[in-house]
Amino acid sequence: MILRTVDLTKDFGSLRAVDRVSMEIEEGEVRAIIGPNGAGKSTLLDVVTNRSRPTSGRSFFKSGEITRLQPFAVAALGLGRCFQVSKLFPGLTVFENIQIACISKGGMVYDIYSTGKHVFKKEVEALLHAIGLDQMTDELAGYLSYGDQRRLEIGITLAMKPALLLLDEPTAGVARAEGHDLMRLVKSLAANDGLTIVFIEHDMDMVFKYADRISVMHLGRLITTGSPDEIRSDAMVKAIYLGEEAS
Amino acid sequence: MLQRPYRVRSMLLGLAAIAVLSILAALLPEHRSELITRMLIMALFATSINMQVGYAGMMPLGQSQFFGLGAYAFGLLCLKGSLSLPLGFVGGLAVSIVLSAIIGYFCLRSDSLTFALLHLAFNILLVTVAEKWISFTGGDQGFTGVPRPDVFSTPFGFYCFVLVVVVVCYVLISMVLRSPFGRVMRGLRENEERIQFLGIDSKRFQFAIFIFSSFFSAVAGILWAMLQRGVFDTYMGLILSAEGLMMCLIGGMSSFLGPTVGAAIVVIVSTVASTYINQWQGLLGIIIIVCALGFRGGILGSRKSAMGS
Numbered sequence: 305m306i307l308r309t310v311d312l313t314k315d316f317g318s319l320r321a322v323d324r325v326s327m328e329i330e331e332g333e334v335r336a337i338i339g340p341n342g343a344g345k346s347t348l349l350d351v352v353t354n355r356s357r358p359t360s361g362r363s364f365f366k367s368g369e370i371t372r373l374q375p376f377a378v379a380a381l382g383l384g385r386c387f388q389v390s391k392l393f394p395g396l397t398v399f400e401n402i403q404i405a406c407i408s409k410g411g412m413v414y415d416i417y418s419t420g421k422h423v424f425k426k427e428v429e430a431l432l433h434a435i436g437l438d439q440m441t442d443e444l445a446g447y448l449s450y451g452d453q454r455r456l457e458i459g460i461t462l463a464m465k466p467a468l469l470l471l472d473e474p475t476a477g478v479a480r481a482e483g484h485d486l487m488r489l490v491k492s493l494a495a496n497d498g499l500t501i502v503f504i505e506h507d508m509d510m511v512f513k514y515a516d517r518i519s520v521m522h523l524g525r526l527i528t529t530g531s532p533d534e535i536r537s538d539a540m541v542k543a544i545y546l547g548e549e550a551s
Numbered sequence: 552m553l554q555r556p557y558r559v560r561s562m563l564l565g566l567a568a569i570a571v572l573s574i575l576a577a578l579l580p581e582h583r584s585e586l587i588t589r590m591l592i593m594a595l596f597a598t599s600i601n602m603q604v605g606y607a608g609m610m611p612l613g614q615s616q617f618f619g620l621g622a623y624a625f626g627l628l629c630l631k632g633s634l635s636l637p638l639g640f641v642g643g644l645a646v647s648i649v650l651s652a653i654i655g656y657f658c659l660r661s662d663s664l665t666f667a668l669l670h671l672a673f674n675i676l677l678v679t680v681a682e683k684w685i686s687f688t689g690g691d692q693g694f695t696g697v698p699r700p701d702v703f704s705t706p707f708g709f710y711c712f713v714l715v716v717v718v719v720c721y722v723l724i725s726m727v728l729r730s731p732f733g734r735v736m737r738g739l740r741e742n743e744e745r746i747q748f749l750g751i752d753s754k755r756f757q758f759a760i761f762i763f764s765s766f767f768s769a770v771a772g773i774l775w776a777m778l779q780r781g782v783f784d785t786y787m788g789l790i791l792s793a794e795g796l797m798m799c800l801i802g803g804m805s806s807f808l809g810p811t812v813g814a815a816i817v818v819i820v821s822t823v824a825s826t827y828i829n830q831w832q833g834l835l836g837i838i839i840i841v842c843a844l845g846f847r848g849g850i851l852g853s854r855k856s857a858m859g860s
Binding site for chain 2: 379423
């Protein structure tokens with residue numbers, strides 16, 4: 305087991321956005337989290353990575369507790385995060401975006417002697433090739449198309465060589481074919497590097513096609529977890545989620 | 552970022568600029584050649600500020616406090632502590648580093664807006680101490696008798712001394728900016744949260760930038776104290792803090808030499824124009840407005856102003 309949450313809860317005033325979620329993610333699995341808007345999916349990721357503090361409950365990553373750690377410390381342990389809205393370095397080039405992640409991973413953040421331009425050049429180029437951005441090395445990240453920005457964000461996170469990758473709607477706003485490309489990319493990288501992936505997704509095609517297991521959230525609670533087939537035939541899930549989608 | 556021919560060209564330009572300045576400093580009458588020395592020192596001050604503003608996206612509203620700290624610590628150590636000039640120089644820098652670490656620790660407790668305001672608050676606090684602790688600092692009269700290096704005591708000799716110190720500082724600063732550390736600085740400017748999610752403690756990182764930047768501001772302050780042969784409370788004044796930021800804005804924050812150009816303009820305008828026009832600060836205001844609206848990104852910044860946001 306790589307990630308475990310115990311009764312994780314987050315209140316915003318009187319609103320309980322995440323309600324006693326206890327979830328276990330196995331190493332190497334691709335897990336989708338689905339649920340209607342406002343179900344608390346993104347908030348759950350925020351609380352796990354400590355972007356916002358949980359009101360109560362605990363979370364464990366690998367063997368250690370991460371509940372009270374700062375976001376940078378959680379990230380340094382190998383928990384990578386892609387956001388719903390891409391968080392890039394817009395005024396820097398595609399190359400530099402990935403390079404900064406490599407500098408952090410390589411422990412050279414406080415290196416003031418080396419020449420920065422060429423550090424980790426090979427690693428950056430290999431990764432750019434893997435995510436299909438090797439033709440755009442010198443473009444400013446802020447000028448990329450939306451889909452390429454999503455790719456770059458995944459690339460930056462992968463450069464950290466995380467053990468667990470949290471993706472918040474990786475294919476939202478991307479053309480359908482491109483969305484499938486992205487998910488195939490993520491899935492193949494996961495298979496190669498033994499990466500565990502948790503992704504939030506609204507597109508049911510994507511979810512049923514790429515997830516090993518699916519967790520369903522509703523009104524802050526974790527309703528159920530199961531294989532795609534189990535979820536497809538679960539009556540309660542149909543009622544609260546798929547039913548809504550159909551209507 | 553720069554291509555190699557570009558770097559060679561900018562180095563040649565830099566050498567040419569040094570040669571022209573040196574010839575001018577040697578030939579001009581004393582009160583004019585001193586203007587060039589002032590420009591060099593202010594250029595160092597502006598460049599130290601720009602490490603934070605232009606490269607790391609931090610907003611140090613009260614940077615003159617470190618300029619002043621360097622000057623006061625150096626002057627007091629030499630005069631009241633009877634230290635020799637080299638020891639006073641080192642001691643002044645040491646005091647500045649320790650105090651900037653304490654101030655930086657508090658300024659970086661919270662978000663970037665709080666940082667800017669706390670920075671200003673400490674500036675106000677320190678300048679008040681400098682003004683009111685008359686027995687120690689001389690209050691608004693300041694104190695005089697600050698030494699210059701013996702071998703460089705003539706105006707041109709002192710110019711050479713300043714030139715060497717400033718060039719060494721520029722080399723160190725550009726080394727930092729071109730290092731992996733400097734790359735991460737740019738990332739910090741672009742998106743602090745992403746830096747955090749790359750596993751970097753952004754506050755600790757900003758603290759390191761803060762110390763570097765304050766160190767070079769203090770060097771500029773020490774040089775200024777030598778130039779004026781005295782230390783006065785205006786060295787810590789809010790006007791100087793504002794002028795430092797203006798130099799960055801006027802010259803352009805996105806290029807290494809932008810603040811240097813800005814410093815030259817501000818020094819020339821404030822010194823030359825003030826002998827002809829009483830309200831020279833008004834003229835400075837007009838220049839800033841023209842730069843802010845006319846050349847977005849400052850005089851040297853226009854070619855790189857295409858930044859996505």
